[in-house]
Amino acid sequence: MRTIILITCALILLCAAAPAAVEVDLLTGGDFEAGAWSADLWEGEGGGALATDIVHSGLGSLHMHGAGAATVVSERTFSLVSPDEPVTVSGYWKGAVTEGTGGRIVVRWLNGDGEKVRDDPLPTKAGEFDWTQFSESLTPPANAARGRIFLEIWRTTGDVWYDDVRITQGVVPLSPAEITFGSDPATITVGVFDADAAGGRGYGGPSIHAALSAVPNVRAELLDNLSLRSIGRCDAIVLPNVHDIGRTGAAALLARNPQVAWMADARAALSAYVHAGGGIILTHMSNGEGAFTNPLFPQVVSVAGKSFDTRPVAFANHPVTAGLQPFDPTFEDIRVLQAGPRGEVIMRNGSGQAVGVGGEAGVGRVVGIGLCPGIDKFEKPAPVSESEARLLANALTWVAARSRPGALIVAAPNVTELTEPGEDLDLSVAIVPLAVEPGGELDLRLRMRGETKSCEPASMEQVQSQDSVTLLRVTFDGDALGDGVSWLEVATNLPGAEEPRDIAQVVNRSAFARFADGLPKCHFTWSAMNVHGPSALRTEADIAEMARMAREMHFKAVLFAAKPPDAYLYYNTEIGEKAPGYGDLDPLALAVKYCHQEGLQLLVQFCTFQEGSAQNPSKFIREHPDWADWDPGDGPDLSKHQNGIFGCPDRREVRDYELSLIREMAQNYDIDGISFDYIRYKNDRYCVCPHSEHKFAEYRAAHPELSEAQARAAMAEQSIVSFTWEVRELLDEVKPNAILHGYCHPAWANKFPLQYLSFRASAHGADPSRGGEWPLEKVYEQAKRNVDLADDHVEFMKAAPMADTAYRAYAKSPERYRRELRLINHAGADAVMIYLYSTLRYEPSLREAIAVELAEP
Ligand SMILES: [Zn+2]
Structure with a gap:
């Protein structure tokens, strides 16, 4: 569609009064x-x-x-x-x-x-x-x-x-005069994003900032946000391994406020900035994971996987790799990159995998680096090494903007996923002329270009203009879009923006939703509902209601966390510490009683190695603080530990304590099994307490063929897998018919002696702090992976993929949840784990959807 708009007032100097917020x-x-x-x-x-x-x-x-x-x-x-x-x-x-x-x-x-x-x-x-x-x-x-x-x-x-x-x-409205990148060819201003300062999480920012500050004619700043105002001053931006960008408008909030979305949406700003001539350097996960699971510039670079072969050994003849020799990065893994149609591989490791990519997006340049400069192998800040500093300086020189752009064209949101059949697409498009005469005409052409078909906007409406910024609201008819990825292509008569640019993308997944809707009703032979927060069930009536609701939804089993992450015990224990406030009430006894009355199995969900929090460690850890799991950087002072307190899985005393609790429950209660959760090290990798480090030194000496990282992983796997077999032996002794279930993360959890193995097959809903909603394809793929892995080692193991209702604030719609369940079943899963009761308890429409899917045919 083509539209002509009069450019009203491009002379910023005339607008003397500061614009109102x-x-x-x-x-x-x-x-x-x-x-x-x-x-x-x-x-x-x-x-x-x-x-x-x-x-x-x-x-x-x-x-x-x-x-x-x-x-x-x-x-x-x-x-x-x-x-x-x-x-x-x-x-x-x-x-x-x-x-x-x-x-x-x-x-x-x-x-x-x-x-x-x-x-x-x-x-x-x-x-x-x-x-x-x-x-x-x-x-x-x-x-x-x-x-x-x-x-x-x-x-x-x-x-x-x-x-x-x-x-x-x-x-405060952004004035075009604030966009200054490319205006000083003698000095490069680079903005290094410090995600931690923005309330998010990133790795390497401050060290990269220090390294680039030392480069002649470079002025490096740390940025605490990625708004257009903030990045528009910089000739190049570095996004150092960003897991979470922190302070930024949520998608729904920005969609309600298109008049500010184009300034506040970080992705939209970054895309517009680079297409207009800005430069960007991405390290590690910023290439297409973490905060950028949908890659920022997929036509140049995305992430193909992860590797421990970190050493770049082969370099293209390219300005970014000039003068580099093979070197060892400071961090212990890398992201393997994939070059898109507009990217070129410029650096490879010994396995031939791409670890550096360069390319162009619009008029701007992008460099993707698979390494994570600025941290050591323990993820702690460390100086950027000499070779990494050279690589970054080369990349900066190559990407940095050298001339002021003619215009900036921003489309928000920058990436949209359409999941519902018939859903329309609304975008706001801002045109910010930077070097044009007032009174001219803006000739704007835009369309959505897909692989199989392209379409024109269904409507285009001018919302407002402030200064010389023109803001349009553009709607596309969802049914007119092709399946898969389409690009919003924009061309203008403004200098430097004449060529069509792909400034935003839409991923149309509604075809998969239609596919899921066409699948038959589920048929699972085993289904378990997770009661993860027993503290919300304060009375006998609460527990009876929980069992009744589980039966009404046609579950076969309830996973009742009698040892949740807070490590209080929700039963009458002689060993540990019973949850406060229950008096004579025995929650586990009541859960067993009412679940059995309703014809349900009752498995104790056992949060294995977590022993409370730094503020409130369990009695066991209070009595034995030196038996806690240490992450790199942790020490004997437990009050400084982060991410909870765990017992060290490598310690016999810790394992014996956890086993004694399982024995106590299996002997004193008529439970049907144990369900493992938190069956892992605190950081999911390994422990570095003095005891574990001592054992690791022995392990390393016995396995000289393994690298340090491989040996760490192998010892951790052995330690956790063997513990689950100790539990099986114990149950064989006191309760041979007891079932074992596990909700786990590592692929090798398929070596546990489990009847049912659950991996996450569904996201935490739209919760932005947990990565947002997954595409339905991913639900299917993860369920399929769960089925394949459950088939590998243990003969009696079945897959029970975990389907997350999401916490109440982000509870999924019944339509969405039904699709997830059907896709999980269609992936070959014969069983399912449903998380979690604290949402279902208050969401009758979700309960109804589950009741239909789990009912016997
Ligand atoms: Zn340890």
């Missing part, structure tokens, strides 16, 4: 008119729900009631659209509080892993008060990726209503 509401449903707000009772008696009788405006409010010193909490997570503007929390509340704190609002800032960075409490309010406004400006702390608001009553008797709650953040 665009206010964006980060919260959805704060008017409480409808939607999935719910409230949980944390203590006392009371509750909360949407109310329609007392409202500030509209038809609904959120009402919380405490009958006696009750704490009721409603929470919602929000993302930020601007990296550095404060947010304003505002709304109205009304109270009739007779005792206690009354209404309480807390904003919790989280990093990309969902860990708390800081709590910002607002003033509380008690007593009798009519609708009153609250409003507070908060500045997100550095390292925060997103926030979570808690609306509460705290240890309160009485009532509080909330309505019209908003969390707004301003985005």
